[in-house]
Amino acid sequence: MSITILGIESSCDDTSASVIRDEFLLSNVMSSQDVHEKYGGVVPELASRAHQQNILPVVDRAIKLANISLGEIDAIAFTRGPGLLGSLLVGTSFAKGLSISLGKPLIDVNHLQGHILSHFIKVPGRENLQPTFPYLSLLVSGGHTQIVRVDSHSSFTVIGETIDDAVGEAFDKCAKIMGLGYPGGPVVDKLAKEGDPKAFTFSKPKVAGLNYSFSGVKTSLLYFLRDRVAENPDFVNENKNDLCASFQSTLIEILMDKLIKAVKETGISEITIAGGVSANSGLRDRITLEGYKRGWKTYIPEFRFTTDNAAMIAIAGYYKFASGHVTPPDIVPVSRSLDYH
Ligand code: KG4
Numbered sequence: 001m002s003i004t005i006l007g008i009e010s011s012c013d014d015t016s017a018s019v020i021r022d023e024f025l026l027s028n029v030m031s032s033q034d035v036h037e038k039y040g041g042v043v044p045e046l047a048s049r050a051h052q053q054n055i056l057p058v059v060d061r062a063i064k065l066a067n068i069s070l071g072e073i074d075a076i077a078f079t080r081g082p083g084l085l086g087s088l089l090v091g092t093s094f095a096k097g098l099s100i101s102l103g104k105p106l107i108d109v110n111h112l113q114g115h116i117l118s119h120f121i122k123v124p125g126r127e128n129l130q131p132t133f134p135y136l137s138l139l140v141s142g143g144h145t146q147i148v149r150v151d152s153h154s155s156f157t158v159i160g161e162t163i164d165d166a167v168g169e170a171f172d173k174c175a176k177i178m179g180l181g182y183p184g185g186p187v188v189d190k191l192a193k194e195g196d197p198k199a200f201t202f203s204k205p206k207v208a209g210l211n212y213s214f215s216g217v218k219t220s221l222l223y224f225l226r227d228r229v230a231e232n233p234d235f236v237n238e239n240k241n242d243l244c245a246s247f248q249s250t251l252i253e254i255l256m257d258k259l260i261k262a263v264k265e266t267g268i269s270e271i272t273i274a275g276g277v278s279a280n281s282g283l284r285d286r287i288t289l290e291g292y293k294r295g296w297k298t299y300i301p302e303f304r305f306t307t308d309n310a311a312m313i314a315i316a317g318y319y320k321f322a323s324g325h326v327t328p329p330d331i332v333p334v335s336r337s338l339d340y341h
């Protein structure tokens with residue numbers, strides 16, 4: 001018997017709803033919030049209000065595009081956390097209301113688990129591009145940077161993670177320091193394409209084991225620019241492309257050093273990348289190249305499944321539902337990181 005899951009994602013500034021039948025994508029609707037751009041970052045209060053306005057039309061559209069009736073939904077999966085509490089409350093409350101009115105179960109999903117499992121979403125032409133267990137996931141987003149060993153759809157072990165900033169934060173801060181706007185990652189990526197990655201060097205951290213650190217490299221950029229701008233006020237503008245290319249290349253080097261180490265230590269060479277920063281063209285190219293050189297099997301997600309989306313929540317919910325998981329109706333969202341379960 002087939003299983004149809006409605007997924008709802010509202011952890012940060014994207015309102016999204018998706019319908020998945022078994023592992024196949026039927027719809028994935030996103031509504032991004034432009035309201036934050038002029039503040040240079042997500043304003044939590046504005047994000048929750050925008051979610052309130054967007055959630056009903058987004059869910060409605062996802063159901064219509066999937067061409068199903070509400071009665072065909074078997075369960076409602078929603079992001080429980082981590083994320084902004086006010087934003088999470090909107091998605092959680094909506095999911096609860098719908099669950100009660102339809103008499104269908106709720107499935108709570110860990111947002112990070114969603115990113116990691118996004119590789120299992122089946123779309124036409126990519127039905128057979130799913131990783132096999134065990135695999136390593138390089139999870140790189142605005143809030144997290146982890147290397148996770150994945151042994152099954154429900155077994156995740158964090159074997160390395162950042163001890164301070166996430167790599168997405170480093171991209172965003174780089175763009176902020178250079179006055180390039182928010183979110184910074186896509187702008188830095190675009191400008192880096194026309195720049196020389198070896199033009200400037202920034203210090204790389206020395207962190208034990210498989211852990212990461214990104215606060216030092218950000219400070220290194222800040223001081224470097226402060227000194228150069230004192231000599232030439234137009235320095236940033238004149239060197240935008242080279243600065244972005246060099247900074248991005250340093251971040252990618254940091255990510256790759258530990259990933260290569262993780263492959264050596266675990267003997268696992270089935271490699272996936274996930275999360276917003278996995279949209280970065282430099283990182284995608286580098287993983288592909290490194291995989292080719294080292295005999296890894298690499299999985300690069302479609303762009304629409306890299307940044308926050310409800311399809312990843314629906315697929316993670318699908319596996320939980322299929323394995324008999326039941327979420328109680330008094331569940332509450334959680335802003336901090338959740339254990340993988
Ligand atoms: O996964 P995501 O949408 O939200 C979180 O769960 O955090 O990730 C957002 C992050 C932001 O820091 C954004 O700048 C970064 O992903 N990002 C990128 C690119 N596209 C989005 N970073 C580098 N290059 C990109 N092309």
Ligand code: ZN
Binds near residue numbers: 111141142276307
């Ligand atoms: Zn995310």
